Amino acid sequence: MNTADLGLPVDVPSTALFTDQYELTMLRAALEAGTAERPSVFEVFTRRLPNGRRYGVVGGTGRVLDAVENFRFDAGVLDFLREREIVGEETLEWLAGYRFSGDIWGYPEGEVYFPGSPIMRVEGTFAECVLLETVILSILNHDSAIAAAASRMSSAAGDRPLIEMGARRTHELAAVAASRAAYVGGFATTSDLAAGFRYGIPTVGTSAHAFTLLHDSERDAFQAQVNTLGRGTTLLVDTYDVAEAVRTAVEVAGTGLGAVRIDSGDLLLVAHRVRQQLDELGATDTKIIVTSDLDEYAIASLAAAPVDAYGVGTQLVTGSGHPTSSMVYKLVARAESAGPDAPLVPVAKKSSGGKTSVGGRKWAARRLDSYGVAEAEVIGTGPVPADLADRQLLVELVKGGEVVAREPLDAARDRHAAARAGLPMSATQLSRGEPVIPTEYAHGASGS
Numbered sequence: 001m002n003t004a005d006l007g008l009p010v011d012v013p014s015t016a017l018f019t020d021q022y023e024l025t026m027l028r029a030a031l032e033a034g035t036a037e038r039p040s041v042f043e044v045f046t047r048r049l050p051n052g053r054r055y056g057v058v059g060g061t062g063r064v065l066d067a068v069e070n071f072r073f074d075a076g077v078l079d080f081l082r083e084r085e086i087v088g089e090e091t092l093e094w095l096a097g098y099r100f101s102g103d104i105w106g107y108p109e110g111e112v113y114f115p116g117s118p119i120m121r122v123e124g125t126f127a128e129c130v131l132l133e134t135v136i137l138s139i140l141n142h143d144s145a146i147a148a149a150a151s152r153m154s155s156a157a158g159d160r161p162l163i164e165m166g167a168r169r170t171h172e173l174a175a176v177a178a179s180r181a182a183y184v185g186g187f188a189t190t191s192d193l194a195a196g197f198r199y200g201i202p203t204v205g206t207s208a209h210a211f212t213l214l215h216d217s218e219r220d221a222f223q224a225q226v227n228t229l230g231r232g233t234t235l236l237v238d239t240y241d242v243a244e245a246v247r248t249a250v251e252v253a254g255t256g257l258g259a260v261r262i263d264s265g266d267l268l269l270v271a272h273r274v275r276q277q278l279d280e281l282g283a284t285d286t287k288i289i290v291t292s293d294l295d296e297y298a299i300a301s302l303a304a305a306p307v308d309a310y311g312v313g314t315q316l317v318t319g320s321g322h323p324t325s326s327m328v329y330k331l332v333a334r335a336e337s338a339g340p341d342a343p344l345v346p347v348a349k350k351s352s353g354g355k356t357s358v359g360g361r362k363w364a365a366r367r368l369d370s371y372g373v374a375e376a377e378v379i380g381t382g383p384v385p386a387d388l389a390d391r392q393l394l395v396e397l398v399k400g401g402e403v404v405a406r407e408p409l410d411a412a413r414d415r416h417a418a419a420r421a422g423l424p425m426s427a428t429q430l431s432r433g434e435p436v437i438p439t440e441y442a443h444g445a446s447g448s
Contacts, residue, residue, distance in 0.1 A: 015067040016077050016098075019134040021086060027127050028091040036127035037338035041361045044106075044120040044140060044329050046113075050148075050322035052432035055423060057151050057416060058119055059181040060143025061109035065403045067135050068100050100128050104398035107364075108405070110147075110184050110416030111393065112423065114377045116439045118362045119327065121394065126334060133329040141327050142174065143181040145319035149296070150185025151420060152320065153312060155428040156300040161188035161309045163204055164195075165291070166317035178317040184412045187312075199409055209263075212239040222252040232258035234289060237274070238265065246274055250281045259287040259308070267292065268305050275306035295320050296430055330357045346381070358441070365391040366422075366437075374423050380442030 030036035049056055073081075073095040081087055087095070102124020113119050120136065122129045154162055164182040167175035172194075179187075179195030189202045196203035207225055215221040222235055231253045237245035237260045249257055260278070262270050267290045278286050290302065291311035299310055315321075330349065335342035346359030360381035365388035369375045378388060397405045420427065427436040 014072050014074060014077065015070050015135050016073045016095075017080075018067070018138060019131060023131050023133055024081070024087050024091070024095075026130055027094075028087045030126055030130075031091055031094060037125045039335040039338070039342065039344065040124065040126040040129050040331060041333040041344065042122045042129050042133070042329055043118045043332050043362060044122075044136060044327050045116055045118055045357075046325055046327045047355070048115050048326070049435055050145075050319075050325070053148065053322070054427045054429065054433055054436040055148075055151075055420075056113045056117075056144060056325060057147040057185055058107045058109055058111045058113055058140075058144055059147030059184050060139040060177070061106060061120075061397065062406065062409070062412070063139045063143065063177065063180070064104075064106075064120070064136055065397060065406060067139060068104070068132060068398065069403055071098065071100060071132065071135065073098055094127070098128070098131070099401060100124065100132065100398070101401035102128055102398070103396070103400065105394040106397050107393050108395050108412070108415060109407075110412035110414070110419065112416075112419045114435050114437060114439050116358070116379055116441075117377055118364050118379065118394065120397075121361070122329075123361075125338075126331075130331075137327055137329050139177075141324045143177055143184075144325040144327070145323055146178045146181035146317065147185040147416070148325070149316055149320035149322070150182040150187050151416065152296040152428075152430065153294075153299055153310075153316065154186025155420065156296045156303070156430065157186075157310055158303070160307065162186065163189050163191065163289075163291075163309060163311040164313075164316060165191040165311045166313035167192040167194075169314040170317040175317065180409065182316055183409060184416055186413070186417065187316075191311075201409070206234045206261075207236055209236060209239050212236065218245055219248050219252060222249055226253045230258075231256045234259040234261050234287075236261045236263065238263050238270075242270060242274065243277060246277050247281065250278070250283050250286075255282040255284075255286070257283055257286045259289050261289045261291060261311075263291045265292075267298075267307075268302060271302070271305040271307050300430055328357075332357070332359050333361045364393045365389075366393060367391065367440075368422075372422070374437050376437050377439045378442055379439060385442065 078092050104122050106120035107113055164179050164187045175192055176194045179190040179192045180199050183201050189204045191205045195201050212218055212221040225233055235249045271288055274288055287308035289309045290307050294310055294312045295315035333344040333346050335344055348357045348359035350356055362379055362381055363384050365378050366374050367376045367378050424436050
């Protein structure tokens, strides 16, 4: 998403050095060999989903568009490359005028994907496409992992809202990206103000244990918070004795207290006891928020508990055990010359160890059964079968170097909810299993 379109004063810096050195050394050699300008097609895909996952979630597409648009080599960057002798003057001169002028197609953000899905297709000259490999993979691998974890958690939570609160558990910039990806995956709010500032995500937050410990008594702390934030605030009740804290909270704020938060102990047991106590005190509308190292399994285990919202941190921002999506960026087709009429030739890596890739410029479509539920991810080269023409998944993101598909973050969030709802019911099971629908190859394409 372009933050400037939303009126937010945050610019994405140059992304030119968010790359691996071999991208530049390949460029240098290709320029000298006369092959750099050959039309080429690169595709992003993953050979397998993380162990036990039933589907993947595309996250970070909007950030990729910003990164491509801001991939520029300014004087300071060029001086760095010159001083390190990473590339020669001919390549430096070429880089000074770099602007991606090709096309990018991809699964729209929030869509689900499966092994082999051509999640993103980058087309242009070899030179301009190869430079984008690392930055595109860096964004998609991270954001898709967080979005997938968020999706599993939001599915487990049902109608109960989720609060993203993992900023202190990861790199400060990764935390902002994680908040964005979590929102796409179904989280309702974030505690990270930078995420709210940059992406317009709703923010929440009240107090920590330190605030209670600062005051001479728990009552004094609660009174200070209510005086400042109002009776609708959320009071943290597990600093000392939970039952005593709940009683004090209602005495201070009255039965109109907004919520209490529980951050430790046996959450299932404590939540039931707190709900009973609140009801007996007349605070029947006071909500219960639970935190404390939650993941999708813990959230699911609390489904029968009187809990109104969940706060999730560490497990979310680390992908709930799978911090990367293992996506790769591979050349799948290239022309034999730089001539405008030179046809594209499929190319593919052939190797043992499960790293074989599939050549050719691909399309993807999702076939539905008679009930409108997804039954297969169909991937092919060449013409798209007529029965799949209106089920194609890739959309145009960049045309002739210009971004053409920016959208509000809520659009990606809504898309994900719809895409997940269109999968078989077993997609949301937390038990380990294979991808919920198979990947099929058409028109001679074959996967491994």
